[in-house]
Amino acid sequence: MSDWLVIAARFALYGDLALLFGVPLFALYGLRGEERHHARLLPLRPLAGTLAITGIALSAIGFVAMAAAMAGTGLLQVESDTLTMLLAQTSVGTAFLVRMAALAFCLFAGVLLSRHPVAALSAISVAAGVGLSSLAWSGHGAATEGGAGMVHLGADILHLLAAGAWVGALFALLLLALRGSPKDDAGQVRTLHRALDGFAGVGTVIVGLIVVTGLANGLVIVGIANVMSAAAGLWGQLMLAKIVLFLGMLAMAAANRFRLTPSLERAIERRDHAQALAFLRRSLAVETVMAIMILGLVAWLSTLEPLNGG
Incomplete structure (x- = not known):
């Protein structure tokens, strides 16, 4: 069960971070001026906020699910020592912390979208790109x-x-x-x-x-x-x-x-x-x-x- 929970969490997180990175990036090169303010075209501000919050939640769930799979326990039985060890001593833990910081920054930048759309969209794209890149440490690339x-x-x-x-x-x-x-x-x-x-x-x-x-x-x-x-x-x-x-x-x-x-x-x-x-x-x-x-x-x-x- 824990393996399938890990897969489900990763699937949702891949989709969430792909959108959080790709949609603001598209708004920068695909839309012009006032179009970035036009909620009828793309609701950028609520979308960015929702994706950032969802990404934080999914990252936490996925990290605990991975710890449960490694320890062979249920999701609610994971010990705090296991989580602390993963956070402090593994590249996956470091990537998780970087991702959480990047998503928190996206949440902050989203507040500025209505006043400074180009700067905010650029900041969200960069931060979300960092968050998306951090997922590479959960795959085969980090093991080579x-x-x-x-x-x-x-x-x-x-x-x-x-x-x-x-x-x-x-x-x-x-x-x-x-x-x-x-x-x-x-x-x-x-x-x-x-x-x-x-x-x-x-x-x-x-x-x-x-x-x-x-x-x-x-x-x-x-x-x-x-x-x-x-x-x-x-x-x-x-x-x-x-x-x-x-x-x-x-x-x-x-x-x-x-x-x-x-x-x-x-x-x-x-x-x-x-x-x-x-x-x-x-x-x-x-x-x-x-x-x-x-x-x-x-x-x-x-x-x-x-x-x-x-």
Whole structure:
């Protein structure tokens, strides 16, 4: 039970921190001026506050659940000495403390969003990026030793940040699409189109980072010689499922960029964007579901040994 609680807590925390990092980052490059104040477009202030508080709670639950799994006890039976030892003597404990401090800072910066949106969004993105990066110490990267360990940990961090940027942008675009009404004067839908068009270049960089860091991680964790043996176990099967979902997200993203976004632009010019907006909403929703499934797989994969049959 404790193992599944660890997986569930990590899954929720991955999603929470990805949004806390990626949505403010998207608001910086995807929105302009007054649009960052417009709660009808993106409710940035309540979203940042909610995600920061939720992240603090999930971090605490996840840390205690991990301690329970290590000690072989129930969640409520974990001794304070075990928690103190983990906090003071392990890299996981240090990462937890850094994450909690980063999330507390996000909470403070969120208060300043209405008065200093650019500065506050920048501060939240940086702090949330630190919090998201700290999750690398809960995965395989922190267990690799020597020079390969540094490469692995660095690749893990970049992988997390790139994934967070994609998940956050995807969530923000879906919110913009859902809030754009077919009965509007197309102003809000034009904002959505411009944001989609602007994300194209950023998305290319994100995908490139995910592919390169994913390959680097795979080579360090498994190695070319052990690919087939790893694929025979549960870890390999889950990794294959993750890759298939990632390719599915790429296909949906390509459809958005090369077919649905240009179609929306033409529909706006005709002042008849209802159908184009509906297609785009559906595509973004499917891509979001795939992203959620990948986060679940990542949380599960982080608890398994690649070359141990599961």
